[in-house]
Amino acid sequence: MRSMTAGKLTxxxxxxxxxxxxxxxxxxxxxxxxxxxxxxxxLARVPERVGQRRQASDNREELAxxxxxxxxxxxxxxxxxxxxxxxxxxxxxxxxxxxLERGPAQWRELDVEVLPGVTAMLAVAARVGAPLGxxxxxxxxxxxxxxxxxxxxxxxxxxTAGFVIALYNPISRHRPWQLSRALTLLAExxxxxxxxxxxxxxxxxxxxxxxxxxxxxxxxxxxxxxxCIIIGSAHTRLIERSGSAPLIYTPRSLTSPSSATx
Amino acid sequence: MRSMTAGKLTxxxxxxxxxxxxxxxxxxxxxxxxxxxxxxxxLARVPERVGQRRQASDNREELAxxxxxxxxxxxxxxxxxxxxxxxxxxxxxxxxxxxLERGPAQWRELDVEVLPGVTAMLAVAARVGAPLGxxxxxxxxxxxxxxxxxxxxxxxxxxTAGFVIALYNPISRHRPWQLSRALTLLAExxxxxxxxxxxxxxxxxxxxxxxxxxxxxxxxxxxxxxxCIIIGSAHTRLIERSGSAPLIYTPRSLTSPSSATx
Numbered sequence: 001m002r003s004m005t006a007g008k009l010t011x012x013x014x015x016x017x018x019x020x021x022x023x024x025x026x027x028x029x030x031x032x033x034x035x036x037x038x039x040x041x042x043l044a045r046v047p048e049r050v051g052q053r054r055q056a057s058d059n060r061e062e063l064a065x066x067x068x069x070x071x072x073x074x075x076x077x078x079x080x081x082x083x084x085x086x087x088x089x090x091x092x093x094x095x096x097x098x099x100l101e102r103g104p105a106q107w108r109e110l111d112v113e114v115l116p117g118v119t120a121m122l123a124v125a126a127r128v129g130a131p132l133g134x135x136x137x138x139x140x141x142x143x144x145x146x147x148x149x150x151x152x153x154x155x156x157x158x159x160t161a162g163f164v165i166a167l168y169n170p171i172s173r174h175r176p177w178q179l180s181r182a183l184t185l186l187a188e189x190x191x192x193x194x195x196x197x198x199x200x201x202x203x204x205x206x207x208x209x210x211x212x213x214x215x216x217x218x219x220x221x222x223x224x225x226x227x228c229i230i231i232g233s234a235h236t237r238l239i240e241r242s243g244s245a246p247l248i249y250t251p252r253s254l255t256s257p258s259s260a261t262x
Numbered sequence: 263m264r265s266m267t268a269g270k271l272t273x274x275x276x277x278x279x280x281x282x283x284x285x286x287x288x289x290x291x292x293x294x295x296x297x298x299x300x301x302x303x304x305l306a307r308v309p310e311r312v313g314q315r316r317q318a319s320d321n322r323e324e325l326a327x328x329x330x331x332x333x334x335x336x337x338x339x340x341x342x343x344x345x346x347x348x349x350x351x352x353x354x355x356x357x358x359x360x361x362l363e364r365g366p367a368q369w370r371e372l373d374v375e376v377l378p379g380v381t382a383m384l385a386v387a388a389r390v391g392a393p394l395g396x397x398x399x400x401x402x403x404x405x406x407x408x409x410x411x412x413x414x415x416x417x418x419x420x421x422t423a424g425f426v427i428a429l430y431n432p433i434s435r436h437r438p439w440q441l442s443r444a445l446t447l448l449a450e451x452x453x454x455x456x457x458x459x460x461x462x463x464x465x466x467x468x469x470x471x472x473x474x475x476x477x478x479x480x481x482x483x484x485x486x487x488x489x490c491i492i493i494g495s496a497h498t499r500l501i502e503r504s505g506s507a508p509l510i511y512t513p514r515s516l517t518s519p520s521s522a523t524x
Contacts (some may be wrong), residue, residue, distance in 0.1 A: 015285070023380065025282035062514070086380075088387045090514070094395025097511035101501050108503040114388040118285065118348075118378045125350045126376040133356025134408075135416060137399035137425060145515035146396075154397060154423045161419035162412070163399060239363045241370040249359035252324070252352070253407035 009073040009110060011093045013086040013117020014045055018204030021118050029080055029115055037069045038082035038092075046082060062092060066099035073110050086119035090140050090168050120228035121166035124200030127210050129239070129247035131198060131230050136164035136250075141171070141178050148178070155182055159189035164236060164250050167229040171220060179220045179229075186231060192216035196232040196248050199223055212238075212246060271335040271372060273355045275348040275379020276307055280466030283380050291342055291377055299331045300344035300354075308344060324354060328361035335372050348381035352402050352430050382490035383428035386462025389472050391501075391509035393460060393492050398426035398512075403433070403440050410440070417444055421451035426498060426512050429491040433482060441482045441491075448493060454478035458494040458510050461485055474500075474508060 010029045015021040030036070030046050037043075040056035048054075057065050065081065072079040083091030093114045100107050125132045137158045143151060158165055165186070171179040186195075195215040199222055202208045211222055215231060223229060235254060239247040272291045277283040292298070292308050299305075302318035310316075319327050327343065334341040345353035355376045362369050387394045399420045405413060420427055427448070433441040448457075457477040461484055464470045473484055477493060485491060497516060501509040 018287075020287035020290075021285045021378065023277070023283045023285060025280075028282070086384050086388075088384060088392045088394050089398075090395075091392075093388070093392035094511050094514050097391045097395070097499075097501065097509050098513055100509065101499065108501065109505060111506075112391075112509065114391065116283065116380045116384040116388040118380060119384065122348050122350060122378040122381060126348075126355070126378040129359045129374075129376065130350045130353075130355035132350050132400075133352075133359070135399065135401045136351075137397065137420065138394075139397045147516070150424070150516065154425065157419045157423035158399065158425075161416045163416065163420075237359075237363065239359065239370065243371060244373075247359050247362065247374065249356045251360055252356050254409070254412060 006078070007073040007076040007110060008078045008113065009069055009081070009096065010078070010113045010115060011081045011083065011087045011096050012115045013083050013091060013119070014042060015118040016085060016120060016123035016203040016205070017045060021123065021204050023115065023117060025115050026117060032078055033080035034077040035072050035079050036082060037065050037079060042082045042084050062095035063099055066092065066096040067103065070096070070099055070103060070107050070110065074107060083117070086117045087114055088116065089119040089138060120168065120200070120203070121230060123203040124198060124210070124228045124230060127200060127203055128198050128212060128245070130249040131196070131232055131236055132164055132166070133250040133252060134164065134233070134235065135162070136166060138166045138168060140168045141182055142169040142175065143178060151182070152185055155185055156189065159186050162233050162235070164233045165231040167231070169225060170223045170227055170229050172225045179223060183215060183218055187215055190215055190234065196236050196238050198230040198248065199227055200230070201227045212248065268340070269335040269338040269372060270340045270375065271331055271358065272340070272342045272375045272377060273345065273349045273358050274342060274377045275345050275353060275381070276304060277380040278347060278382060278385035278465040278467070279307060283385065283466050285377065285379060287377050288379060294340055295342035296339040297334050297341050298344060299327050299341065304344045304346050324357035325361055328354065328358045329365065332358070332361055332365060332369050332372065336369060348379045349376055350378065351381040351400060382430065382462070383492060385465040386460060386472070386490045386492060389462060389465055390460050390474060390507070392511040393458070393494055393498055394426055394428070395512040395514060396426065396495070396497065397424070398428060400428045400430060402430045403444055404431040404437065405440060413444070414447055417447055418451065421448050424495050424497070426495050427493040429493065431487060432485045432489055432491050434487045441485060445477060445480055449477055452477055452496065458498050458500050460492040460510065461489055462492070463489045474510065
């Protein structure tokens, strides 16, 4: 047990899953933790160490998890909360801030650190080329914590303005229709037959899958909570290759590659 | 010298700068390279290795750099192009795709791999809490390759729709007025006195600087090409702490923290 003043809470992002894309800073924090908190499937990716306590919990219990970890830190422990991808992108960092703001005043004295990671859209994008090569946005399709009409307004705004769109939390058992409705809405603003769509899941893990299709042909059943979906803009291009998967990229310039000048 | 069939081009992201946030996959690719390409300041971060050739170039020569690396890969070498942050976010991955699409047909047979990294907005966000905790977007303020009116339309669209905004390439010697104009425009749509703004530079490097201010009080002279600026939404919150810097976060829920129910 450490002294009271040594207490610390570190929120880490494991990246997409494979250790090859987990940063050394995160690995070091995991090694020095007294107690680890996290959604069970993420925690399962962290090697067990003698003397470390583990508190796995369900993915709807973010705030309770954050509070428990803050209590441990206040008691002098080094508590580490693990998120998949980056903890600041639909991950545990915001939940920790929220718990800290609501909690006792002395929690504001705690040493709280966030260590970033490779978030899903970056890992998925890298697998197919550079679809996020120009202005882009991230939108969660979960309407558990925001009204659906806000999500629709946001989709409309960014599709019209020419952003590439990364959808997080696209579908779940409790949210079966939202993805299909979002894609229908996007098809009103984009050329559905020509807009590339990438469905990426479990990148760098043994179960990795990457599907490249068009907005007109997305199979919503191919997506789940772990899927990140990237929807191209009107400028996103697909390069066919014989013998390997196509490359997809959004050019740095808004003029076409053939006419772009240096 | 490797055989013709072993040629490969890997585009890697070094992350924000410190080795603690560079992924092991990237480190391995850098170690196995025959030749390294990159903008000189990024290349300078990679330890020198005997037998490796290096081609540093200016940051306006992305396409020529990509072509040279593709030529090396076509000649059987393992060429590695380094980007800061993530190579798919305003980095070299899109330039490689563009060069490949314009180039000779046989380049499409090459083994091209992109390895992601921690992009600037994630590294900056982690330093202050979780400002990207809800829907957000990335916009480059460089009008070298897209018209300024497109940038203004995009800023307007996302500010109105409630996104947190990360600005890349905010200012340079050749683009002195764009940042100020962008902030003025954003102030028409956001409460400038209350909207938190974070200016982050060189995170994890010895010259790291993080400034927290409000949209009304941004000093454009404090930014340069290496600065990533995060502009909060109407929901972004600031938690004052005595003895340490404030935490800034955008709640997962659109209702206020105090009224949010689990």
